[in-house]
Amino acid sequence: MEEPEPTDVVVIGMGPGGEYAAGALAEAGLHVTGVEARLVGGECPYFGCVPSKMMIRAANLLAETRRVPGLAGTSAVTPDWSTVARRIRDEATDDWNDKAAADRFAAKGGHLIRGHGRITGPGQVTVSTEAGTRVLAASKGIVIDSGTEPAIPPIHGLADTPYWTNRDIIQAEQVPESLIVLGGGAIGAELAQVFARFGSSVTVVEALPRLVPLEEPEASELIERVFAREGIEACTNAPAERVSYNGTHFTVHLGLSALVAERLLVATGRRSDLAALGVAAVGLDEKARAIPTDGWMRAADGVWALGDVTGHGAFTHMSMYQADIVVRDILGAGGEPADYRAVPRVTFTDPEIGSVGQTEEEARAAGLRVRTGLTQVPYSARGWIHKAGNDGLIKVIEDCDRSVLVGATSVGPYGGEVLSALQVAVRAEVPLTTLRNMPYAYPTFYRAIEDALLKLGSS
Numbered sequence: 001m002e003e004p005e006p007t008d009v010v011v012i013g014m015g016p017g018g019e020y021a022a023g024a025l026a027e028a029g030l031h032v033t034g035v036e037a038r039l040v041g042g043e044c045p046y047f048g049c050v051p052s053k054m055m056i057r058a059a060n061l062l063a064e065t066r067r068v069p070g071l072a073g074t075s076a077v078t079p080d081w082s083t084v085a086r087r088i089r090d091e092a093t094d095d096w097n098d099k100a101a102a103d104r105f106a107a108k109g110g111h112l113i114r115g116h117g118r119i120t121g122p123g124q125v126t127v128s129t130e131a132g133t134r135v136l137a138a139s140k141g142i143v144i145d146s147g148t149e150p151a152i153p154p155i156h157g158l159a160d161t162p163y164w165t166n167r168d169i170i171q172a173e174q175v176p177e178s179l180i181v182l183g184g185g186a187i188g189a190e191l192a193q194v195f196a197r198f199g200s201s202v203t204v205v206e207a208l209p210r211l212v213p214l215e216e217p218e219a220s221e222l223i224e225r226v227f228a229r230e231g232i233e234a235c236t237n238a239p240a241e242r243v244s245y246n247g248t249h250f251t252v253h254l255g256l257s258a259l260v261a262e263r264l265l266v267a268t269g270r271r272s273d274l275a276a277l278g279v280a281a282v283g284l285d286e287k288a289r290a291i292p293t294d295g296w297m298r299a300a301d302g303v304w305a306l307g308d309v310t311g312h313g314a315f316t317h318m319s320m321y322q323a324d325i326v327v328r329d330i331l332g333a334g335g336e337p338a339d340y341r342a343v344p345r346v347t348f349t350d351p352e353i354g355s356v357g358q359t360e361e362e363a364r365a366a367g368l369r370v371r372t373g374l375t376q377v378p379y380s381a382r383g384w385i386h387k388a389g390n391d392g393l394i395k396v397i398e399d400c401d402r403s404v405l406v407g408a409t410s411v412g413p414y415g416g417e418v419l420s421a422l423q424v425a426v427r428a429e430v431p432l433t434t435l436r437n438m439p440y441a442y443p444t445f446y447r448a449i450e451d452a453l454l455k456l457g458s459s
């Protein structure tokens with residue numbers, strides 16, 4: 001048995017929040033050991049938010065250019081995927097690479113161990129590295145930021161095929177002539193539109209009755225309409241039953257019908273492997289989907305968890321938000337504990353779907369007396385001016401008993417940016433009378449919020 005190496009804090013997993021927490025604790029003078037099995041920075045900068053948004057930016061630019069009357073349908077706009085792929089691979093990784101992130105951590109005084117960490121007792125983490133096993137003894141605690149991986153559904157035959165996950169499609173150097181996307185959530189919808197705009201014939205397969213099923217039904221309906229207009233086929237209510245691959249093409253069987261495509265992207269959610277993390281050693285349920293935490297992100301005595309693994313939404317901003325709470329708690333710096341009433345989420349399709357707080361269904365299920373207001377962006381002044389590409393809507397959810405918004409959705413050009421005003425309204429519980437009695441700049445997209453508020457109907 002190796003001699004335990006003393007440290008103050010072990011951070012298992014250097015995703016966005018883990019990297020932040022480890023760096024901040026080290027800067028505060030603690031001896032911090034970061035343990036990372038893959039790349040410092042986690043999923044977001046290499047296989048998630050950053051490269052996917054670079055692809056989306058390129059795809060949107062193409063779509064926007066095609067909207068210019070006279071250019072539409074001509075060869076003036078030639079999609080060049082390889083340039084985008086190269087740019088993502090070279091430029092992005094120049095600025096945001098594993099070595100630079102590791103150097104940044106070291107400059108803050110942190111100690112990085114490359115390997116797989118496993119909790120083997122209270123305050124104890126055993127790391128399997130290429131050079132052998134190291135045992136760490138943390139005097140102050142363990143912070144878990146182990147994130148999530150693509151969840152592969154148990155569809156008959158799927159495991160034997162060379163399917164893509166987000167990690168593969170992000171590195172694709174060529175656009176397949178056809179692509180089936182399994183899963184119509186945020187990641188599936190975003191990547192479906194990117195590849196369709198670069199010339200792939202794309203079909204999205206979703207087991208639930210609508211695309212982006214966690215969002216308001218009006219948002220799903222709108223995005224399905226836009227997808228149909230762009231030639232993206234959406235098969236909803238269509239659980240895949242069997243998958244096969246013949247060496248060049250995938251076949252996805254959906255009950256009586258079957259779809260065939262050159263590539264298959266599996267985007268059916270994310271999973272954590274808590275057993276591999278050894279959480280049972282500190283009394284946590286290793287079969288759970290997520291690690292439950294209190295408001296200070298404490299999961300057990302001397303154990304904190306943050307990020308995707310806590311189950312409060314797989315978002316980089318959530319990981320960073322929770323990391324700040326962990327840092328303050330470990331340093332005894334006080335402040336506010338976690339508050340999940342106004343968690344923002346954005347699906348970066350075109351139009352973007354931004355939402356915050358509760359959906360209408362969630363608010364009603366929570367027993368609130370609810371009124372909703374809905375307005376269409378194309379009928380707003382800015383929407384009318386914008387013309388092509390002006391699809392969008394704003395929906396607000398009011399808790400009538402308190403006269404405040406508890407949720408809102410803004411779909412449209414810059415829908416994620418328009419969301420900011422709605423997030424403040426929900427988070428700060430701004431009274432409706434205040435929201436209704438202030439000028440909204442003309443002619444902005446966010447001005448449509450005023451119209452949605454005016455349209456609040458009876459419960």
Ligand SMILES: Cc1cc2nc3c(=O)[nH]c(=O)nc-3n(C[C@H](O)[C@H](O)[C@H](O)COP(=O)(O)OP(=O)(O)OC[C@H]3O[C@@H](n4cnc5c(N)ncnc54)[C@H](O)[C@@H]3O)c2cc1C
Pocket residue numbers: 012013014015016017018035036037038039040041042043044047048049050052053115116117118145146147148166187276277306307308309313314315316317318319348
């Ligand atoms: C295609 C795609 C697009 C996305 N777009 C967005 C977006 O636009 N906006 C947004 O907010 N979010 C987005 N996300 C989600 C976002 O990437 C994650 O929520 C974010 O990375 C936060 O994750 P995390 O901190 O929980 O850890 P992760 O980023 O998952 O990182 C966890 C790290 O822990 C390491 N690890 C795990 N177990 C161990 C172990 N036992 N020992 C050592 N190391 C370990 C892993 O190697 C990994 O590096 C996207 C995700 C994907 C896949």
